[in-house]
Amino acid sequence: MASSKKKFVSNSEDTIxxxxxxxxxxxxxxxWTVPLYVFIPVIGYCIYRSAQTDLLLWQYPLVILAGIFIWTLTEYVLHRWVFHYELPGKWGARLHFVIHGVHxxxxxxxxxxxLPPSLSIPLALAFFFLFKWLIPEVYLWMFFATFIAGYLFYDISHYAMHHFNFKSGLxxxxxQHHMLHHYQDPEKGFGVSSPLWDLIIGSVFSKKDN
Structure with missing residues (x-):
């Protein structure tokens, strides 16, 4: 049942x-709608808390951009070095399959x-307390609202990439970038909602791969 990180095989069956x-x-x-029910209220609460701080109007765009930037980096790091990492041995292969190989x-x-809430909620809490430790509270709430919005965009767009047929546009x-990761080379194309960090780090697909 376990899947190797070196070779992913698309199965004709839909599930296991x-x-x-x-x-x-x-x-x-x-x-796929569950993350929306769980995290849209979180985003709303964070925006409300941000409005109670002394964050200036001109600072909001900067904090929002920072939240988006950090989310894209987090998405890349988690996908490449956590989801695709396989510990040695039978249990390592099994754990890898459960976390990401099954996908x-x-x-x-x-x-x-x-992501199921059993994983997304603990991760969100861990990131919140990390940011609370690193970021002054005046910036924290708007930053975290944007970070979670980035996660929601990632999760919902990931579903759409596998089940919606986009005719044109972004x-x-x-x-196409994500499908190459699945069906051509799983060691490239780790950015799901954006190829930004693939371009920066060098794990992007070349033009001949498209």
Missing amino acids: RMFKSDFLEAFSKVH HDYPSDKMRLV FKKIK
């Missing part, structure tokens, strides 16, 4: 059972294209 336990299996699946083996599985190009 991951756990013998029905309880654990249920937590491995999530409808490469079954990329059309509609219930495993966004999303078609982003989808």
Whole structure:
């Protein structure tokens, strides 16, 4: 069942059972709208808290840009060096399959294209307390609202890339970039919502790959 980080194989089946336990299996699946229900209220609360601070009007665009920038970097780092990292041995391969390998083996599985709350909520809390430690509170709330909005864009657009047919425009190009990661070379194209860090770090696909 485990998938190797060196070779991902697209399976003709849409899904696979991951756990013998029905309880654990249920937590491995999530409808694509769930992150919206969970995190849009969080974004709204953070914007409300930001309005209670002394953040000046001209500072908002700078904080928003910083939040977007840090999200794109976070997305790249998590995808490349966490989701694609495989510990040695049978258990390492199994853990890798559960975290991300299953998505490469079954990329059309509609219930495993966004992060389940059992993972996204602890990650969001961890990042919030990290930012709270690093960032003055006057900037924290708007920064975190933008960071979480970046995550939502990533999660929902990831679902769309696998199940929507874009005829033209920016999303078609982003989808092509992600499909090359799945079906041509999983060691390139780690940016999902943006190829920015692939361009900066050098993991972008060349023109001949397209």
